[in-house]
Amino acid sequence: MRKLAFGLLLLASANAFAEQTPADEISARSGLPASEVSALLADCDSNQTSMNFCAWRDQLVAERELQQVVDQQISEHPERKTALEAKVAKWKKARDASCEKSARKEWDDGSMRPAAQAICATASTKKMTKKLSATAGRRSS
Template sequence: MKRALLVLALACSSAFADTPDPADVISQQSGLPASEVQGMLANCDANQTSLNFCAWRDRVVAEQKLHDVLDEKAGTSPGCKARLEHKIAVWKKRRDASCKKSAEAENGGGSIVPMEIAACQAAETDRMTKVIGSIRRCN
């Protein structure tokens, strides 16, 4: 029994090891040190920059969940995975353009726009994750 639990724990930890830390992803994208990013993420309400980074974190987490659901749905069918990845790539372009347009229209520019774009992208990605998760067959 103990051995089975150990094997299960190792399997789970290796499964989660594949998911990068959102702070590391943001650090790579922004060029800032991970420690600085983590500091901003620890206090989202400190200033607009921290709010932006926290919204970016939420988008990164939402995209990781979408990727996980995509992998789950695709299973062992490379064709299915390729079709879903293509659909998601096309959808992401529409999502990004739509989120940018609505954030700029609502806020007229300024330092809040990046946060609004990232928040919109996270919300839309959460919706797409539910859509992909509800697919019974890969077409």
């Protein structure tokens, strides 16, 4: 019974997280009030902080889309869950290292580095999402 209750709690927490807007998630992670985050996201070109937050938001959205593709593939092929999750985790680690390296090379520790790193991660994540979606399409044919 405890396992069932824990499982339901975990599921409810996961659903609550999934239903959060990117602004809510950024607010929770950054500690800034949601109203301040929303103001920063309202005009991405107004200043460097807004640019950084908008790049972060775009990365979160891309990662959610990737997770949806992963979840769909797992629901269709539960036997591939472990392998797929390991593949994505390994890829994310490589993506993060590569994007951090390229952003640092171009911007060192400048104020543009966080945005550059997030922009790189977003582009890479979109490519991986497309690749996994195409793979799923070929497998189901």
